[in-house]
Amino acid sequence: MTAAPAASAARENPGLRIGTAPCSWGVWFPDDPSQIPWQRFLDEVVEAGYTWIELGPYGYLPTDPHRLADELSGRGLQLAGGTVFTGLHKSDEEWQRAWDQAVEVAGLAAQLGAEHIVVIPDLWRSDATSEVLEPRTLSDEQWTKLAAGHDRLGKALYEEYGLKQQFHSHADSHVGTTREVLRFLDETDPRYTNLCLDTGHFAYYGGDSLRLIEERPERVGYLHLKQVDPALLFDVLKNDEPFAAAVAQGIMVEPPHGVPELGPIIEAVARIDPDIVAVVEQDMYGCEADRPFPIARRTREHILGSTHLARIR
Structure with missing residues (x-):
């Protein structure tokens, strides 16, 4: 007797591991009295039904590897990765700033068994103050610096820590639109630099995640799952509102109330590599303390109900 197609497919492809992150609990900074x-974050992650997490901003979770290992293992949690912020398009001096962060973040993440470092480029408009810091677009020379810097960083992360660099395009950054993301991929080396495809940030500028996955499957190494409110997005873009102001208005919404639909994206990436981690991120900085937990639980339930190619462990 042969197995049913769905059961057979499940054995062949267990699906992506679905995790969550501190930003889904309103955490953007290492230390902020409003967070x-x-x-409580770790306890609620467990109660909401997740196993995998990210570090979030370095210093929010304990930075002593033994203590953090105890805190995670005692709750049955595992670490998927950490985050580094870079401005490698600016000058050669930015390398040291990036590497100083990498030593801290990658050093901690590697000791806890993580495999990825998500790298977010500096924003041209501050997400803390909304101040315009530099021009919105890069010159050809800056593009060259950006690509070379990330390849250097990715090579060093892999050789020193065994970690993979996953570049995160971002609203209010120089790499946000489809054209910019594709140019970044074209100018970087897939051995050292690949993509943390953030479905919300990519959709923020009209990007089609499924099409990107179809066209560049070998460059997707990690996922951030989030949705944007399409109606509010038009107002945000029309009025040139800063990303932080858009977050305060609720631009990132609870699935399934925004775009893109997450199930098909998870399935497309699972067909590439079922070992890829997909981390739920709903930017809610400044939210009330009791708001994130029920959203996180409902989001997990929605994702697991929308596709058979998603798992918690």
Whole structure:
């Protein structure tokens, strides 16, 4: 007797591991009195039904590897990766700033068994103050610096820590639109630099995640799952509102109330590599302390109900 097609497919492809992150609990900074304590974050992650997490901003969770290992293992949690912020298009001096962060973040993440470092480029408009810091677009010379710097960083992360660099395009950054993301991929080396495809940030500038996955499957190494409110997005873009202001208005919404649909994206990436991690991120900085937990639980339930190619462990 042969197995049913769905059961057979499940054995062949278990699907992506679905995790979550501190930003889904309103955490953007290492220390902010408006953010919930890290112990509560970890406890609620478990209660919401997740196993995998990210570090979030370095310093929010304990930075002593033994203590953090105890805190995670005691709750049955595992670490998928950490985050580094870079401005490698600016000058050669930016390398040291990036590497100083990498030593801290990658050093901690590697000791806890993580495999990825998500790298977010500096924004041209501050997400803390909304101040315009530099021009919105890069010159050809800056593009060259950006690509070379990330290849250097990715090579060093892999050789020193065994970690893979996953570049994160971002609203209010120089790499946000489809054309910019494709140019970045074209100018970087896939051995050292690949993409953390953030479905919300990519959709923020009209990007089609499914099409990108279809066209560049070998460059997708990690996923951030989020949705944007398409109606609000038009107002945000028309009025040139800063990303932080858009977040305060609720631009990132609870699935399934925004775009893009997450199930098909998870399935497309699972067909590339079922070992890829997909981390739920709903930017909610400044939210009330009791708001994130029920959203996180409902989001997990929605994702697991929308596709058979998603798993918690």
